[in-house]
Amino acid sequence: MARLATDVHVKDPKTRLMVHLRAGEEPAPEYAELVKNPDAWEGGKLPTTTKSQADPSDEDDAQDDKPAAKRAARKPARGRNAAGEGASGE
Template identity: 70%
Template sequence: MARLVSDVHVKDPKTRLMVHLRAGEEPAPEYAALVKNPEAWEGGKLPTSAKTADTTPTSDSEEGDGGDKPAAKRAAKRPARGRSAADEGSSGD
């Protein structure tokens, strides 16, 4: 595995927290794949595992929902009140 020559911050795809990778470290393969700048690596080249790793994580909860959120579903079921309430001259209740 290649070593870093400069400090790098990357976002962990699972926890969404920033991880500080220090110069001289050999980061774990999942973090090494997130460091895209060749100048951060020894020899000025990306490690081969970083080039081939898939960096688009998918969680089980995101696969089957089609991108619809429960709040969006509720909002789609009832019409907006602003225009009709203004036209009626009432509060819309």
């Protein structure tokens, strides 16, 4: 696995928290695929990850989750109907 040449911060896709990856480390494959800048890696090349290295359970979890914006877009917020009709509550 490749080593990092510089410190990098990435957002963990599961917890949505920022993770600090230090120079000289060999990050876990799920974090390594998040570092897209080749200058961050020793040798200036992005590491290659194969399907066998990736955890297949991560793919299933990603398909089940829907972004909050899509869930919220299904139904209008409360009060929109009254605002559209011009009812002022009197």
